[in-house]
Amino acid sequence: MIKIQIPATSANLGAGFDALGLALTYYNYIEMEECDKIDITAADGLDIPTDERNLIYISAKDLFAVCGKKLEGLKLIQTSNIPMARGLGSSSACIIAGLVGANKMLGDPLTKDDLVDLAAQIEGHPDNTAPALLGGIVTAVFDERKVHWVKQEVFTKLKFVAIIPDFELKTE
Template identity: 45%
Template sequence: MPRVRVPATTANLGPGFDALGLALELYDYVSIEEAPELEITVQGEGENSIPRGPDNIAYRAAAAVYARVGRKVPGFKIAFENHIPVARGLGSSAAAVVAGLVGANALLGYPLPQEELVSLAARLEGHPDNVAPALLGGLVVVVLNGQQVYYQRLDPPPGLSLQVAIPHFTLSTRVSRGVLPAMVPVEDAVFNLSRTALLIAAAQAGDLELMGKAMEDRLHQPYRLRLIPGMPYVFEAALKAGALAVTLSGSGPAVIAFCRGSLPKVGKAMKEAFEEHGVKCEVKELKPASQGAILC
């Protein structure tokens, strides 16, 4: 019975909206095997909210692999042991999709190459900036062009540490994307394009200071302010405490501070700023995950 370990992810990294993702050392574990009928169990994060029927996204992913290779879709027994908070911007749904794909591919003897798993994951999830690093690990640049996915994986720069403030409320991607404008000024588009390019160059060079300077955004974070109480104050507190940069993690509400080495005072400052605005949260110190989904 395959047991898949899948990392959490943080998408966008500020300016790289829908194009950048980073795997994190926080994991879900999903076991999958064929069974006479569908049986899903969940322990940990999301145990009271994750669907147990055919709408479960790990099941849908596993079924997609079987259908892709022309095999009849069986029932499955799927067991989740979840540590990634659900609907907080840390890639929990991407992790479930990837676990279903990798587990089903293993059950069938690995008929699908990695490239096809990335493509299937992007179609199922809709946003490849989470599923690509969940599959591949590291820092991933990804482009969805119709049905084709182009991507490049990079090793995370050494010395990077992350303080993650995770509010005790959920925020769906649908709601968070719903506040974004259909059109943006050209100068804002150029602002983000230039910083995304600089961010990738700095990451490749291992220049954490320059990475931090490149992680500004005008395309999505300003529009999401009203969805996350105290967000600008949390950003300010993280920077004053020594963070190189601070961004929303994916569509939020988690806020992630990028630091040189371990800086727990940054996490403490973010937590205090959230609580001053009536938001309880927990803080995790994480590192980038070089390894994506694996069987364990």
């Protein structure tokens, strides 16, 4: 069983709309392994898709397809500390979890750059996916195929506070 920790992110920092994001120390935890059926559960009792609509499963399946393999099934246990639809990159965390887990299951055939590119293709932009994978503050631009990125470390004396609304705030 592969265990993955993926951080929440904050994006669109300052003038960096769809280009500048930051990884936070607030995490989702995923356990996953290949199996012969889709077996998805939420360890925390959260209402998540438990079928082929699950974003972690979709991302893992996409990576398998890119590598010329077929994903027959996936056992997935999800602990979601990142609140959904609240501006902290929960969908990006799911995309990165699926890609990182699938890549590990296949023996790491894709590079970190490949994963950054594939995540942006799935999400549509790299502002949350790049820092969820790379950590730190990431400036990234996406030309619809390739992400060009630069990572900066966060100044250690900075502290961030997340204000999480009690209502959904979907990207669209």
